[in-house]
Amino acid sequence: MARSSGNSLGRSIRALAAFAVALACASACDGSRTIVVAPTVPLSSSIEAQTELRGIEASFAQSSRAERLALEKRLLAFQKRFPEDALGPVADVMLAWIALERGDLGRATELASRAEKQTDLLGTTAELARMIQGAALRRSGKAEAALGKLLPLLGKLLDPHARTFLNEETTASAIGAKHHGQAIELMLVWLHEASFEERSEVRAKLAELVASIPPDALTPILEERRKKYPEPQSEELEVQKALVARLSDAAISAHDQKLAGRLLGSAMPLLGTGADEIAELAQGAGGARVEAPTLGLVLPTRSLEARRRGTQVVSGVMFGLGLPGSKARLVTRDDLGRDTGIEDALEGLGADGAAIVIAGVDREEATIAAKFAARESIPVLLLHPPAPDVADSPFVFVIGEEPERVRKALVGVLPSKGQTVWIGDKGSVDMAQEEAFECTRLPPSWRGIGGAAVYGSCVSDVLLATAGTSVKVAVGLDLGGVSLPQGTLAATAGAYPIDPKAPSPSSIAEWMRLHPDPPSLWAGLGRDAAVLAWVGVEGLPTQGTRDPKEVKSRREQAAAALAAATRELWTTEAKGFGGERRMPRGILVREVR
CATH class of the missing domain: 3.40.140 (Cytidine Deaminase; domain 2)
Structure with missing residues (x-):
């Protein structure tokens, strides 16, 4: 994205500098004052400066990102050599763009603001400077302010490549500011102004941006556009297809029966080859179900620490279930690297047939999972306690320690x-x-x-x-x-800390036979959760079900069995929950000798 945007700006600067040179030559070669009427592009009084900057901007426009960054020294040398030249703001714009690509948003803003001020806020240079200021604002998380800076520029920039960059930045800013309806309108403008050669690249970028809009915000927008434009053409058709593709993926990924039904009702002609799958989902083929003996596991990917813990939990769960090679069935869903993906993963595991879910490697995930368990009446084993204000539920079991x-x-x-x-x-x-x-x-x-x-x-x-x-x-x-x-x-607590020279109990010795290191605490929590969850699901009927009443009944049966389950555990001296919902655990402290 950065490379194509940088080339766009480079071409814009090339056009700007060429225009400046042309105006300068015109004023120098023609005595008539009517030719130079309040120019909005800075005029250089030095032919030498024009020639040098023309060479720099030619290289800037055709360079890769790395090559553009290397031009910074030449631009700084130009400004040092011609400190009072009227083309200085043009150099500032290029330097601002280099700073933007390097991620130095403060310097990008400073240089762009200086260029804007030196041109008295008028002309192409000032407009390009404001565009860079807006881009810097968006990258610094100030989407609303970026939108205020970028929107007035729409329709003003003559260079097509600058317009492409502006359209992308403005659309992304609208999404960042959660003005999703406005973002869709801006996508239409972007598509309309794109050349035939650019269309393919623009479609791909639009798909990326649409994917960042939550389905619950996008669905009413699509339904409203379908009512307003039931037989879309050209850009409207492309945008509606992008919205339908995003919502179809979301419905299938989360097994969202309600969303599938809304898509069928509002956009069936645009579903294409995916219509059958959405129809099956809407009719209940993808709703909640219970398959025995199936356990679910949320795979955290939101941060380095969450991934570290998750990796260890997986190894413990696999060991606890005797996988591969046992009767257990384990289904997994990851959180897609974001907080909002946790609930999607939980919903997906319920649709995959999990009777009990293991989740919650940190308080944030545990809190979301606990609320989901209470709302959907599905047993969830938490590896970390949820927030203190989360209400108790017969479906929430906390095995981790505060x-x-x-x-x-x-x-x-x-x-x-x-x-x-x-x-x-x-x-x-x-x-x-x-x-x-x-x-x-x-x-x-x-x-x-x-x-x-x-x-x-x-x-x-x-x-x-x-x-x-x-x-x-x-x-x-x-x-x-x-x-x-x-x-x-x-x-x-329990068997921890584990002495690798004398592992105890025997199940830890078995782990040591299969692994080079003792089980970490998170592996131990995963293992303990798995052996207890297995007790909860092994007694369920072997025939799966989608019947809502039967699904509810089996989840209640699994929760009751989990509460009463007893097994030898690693992370606590207790054998199970003992009919409660929080794992008892004695914690002592000893000195290593």
Whole structure:
């Protein structure tokens, strides 16, 4: 995207500079004053400056992104050599674009603002400068402000390549500002102004932008356009097809029967080859169902830490279910790398036949999953506690431990001399407290600190940072395979921390036979969730069902069996929930010797 936009701006600057040169020559060669009437493009008084800048802009227009960045030195040298030349703003615009491509939004804005001011806010240079300012605003997350800067430029830029860049930026800004209806109208303008050669590229970009609009916002827009334009032509037809394609994908991915029905009712002629699949979904073929013995697992991809935990959970779940090779059936859905994808994944797992779902590697995901479980009456095993204000539900089972409980246990055994700090992953520490640090931001100095409680993914970092100091370190259960030095205080729960030289119980010894390292805490939570969930589903009827009443009944049966299930667990001394919804767990702290 950046490359094509950069070429567009380069061509615009080339046209601008050429126009400036032409006007300058006209004023120099013709004595008539009528030719130069309030020009809106800066006129250069130096033929030498014109010649040098023409060479730079020619290279700029035809260069790759890397080559354009390399032109910065030439442009700065030009401005140093001709500091008072009227073509300076043109150079500023090119420098602003280079800064924009480099991601230096502050410099891009500064240079573009200077170019705009030097041209008295008039002319092509000023318009290009405002376009770059708008693009910088959008990239900095200020979509509403970007829209205010870009909208007045529509219809003003003569160069077709600049118009393409402007149309893309304005449409993206409207989507970012959640003006989705306006964004669709801007897409129509973009398509209308695109040349035949550009159409294919523009269609692909429109599909990307439409995919970023939530289905619940896009559906009423499509229905309104279908009413207004029931037999669309040209650009309207292309836009409506893009909307239908996006909503069809969303309906199929989430097994959304209601959305499929709305698509059939409003846009059946545009469904094309996908009409049969949408029709089947609308008739109930993709609704909630229960297949025995099926468990669901949400795969988190939203952040590096979520992926780390998720990878370990998967290994634990697979081991707990005896996969491959057992009777268990495991279905998975990922969150598509965004928060809004968590519920889509949960809905998809329900449609895939999962009777119990395992989810929640952090508080955010656990909270969404808990609310979903209560609303849809489907048992969900949470690997991390949800937000405190989430109401209890007979379908929500919390097997993970509250980070605050671990923190208190660790802080309670640290020496009172000196300051005590606590360090954890994002979301597990109260950053409003002076003593709290996230794993990504350790204390800048350990002077005056007597003890550190670490209950996150940075145990090894803290141990390394405090080595050779007098700081006493107490670590939580999530060690990530780190060998603890003597004198370290370590939280204990169930079989954790695991001694690889003497693994116990026997199931952990079996794990060690198959894996090079002991199971991490997250692998252990995944394994414990899996063995309990298996008890919940193994007694269900072997014949799957889509009947809503039967689906509800089987989910209730699975929840009851899960509440009463007992198995030998790794992460707690308890054997199961004991009829409750939160896993009991004793947490002690011992010194490594």
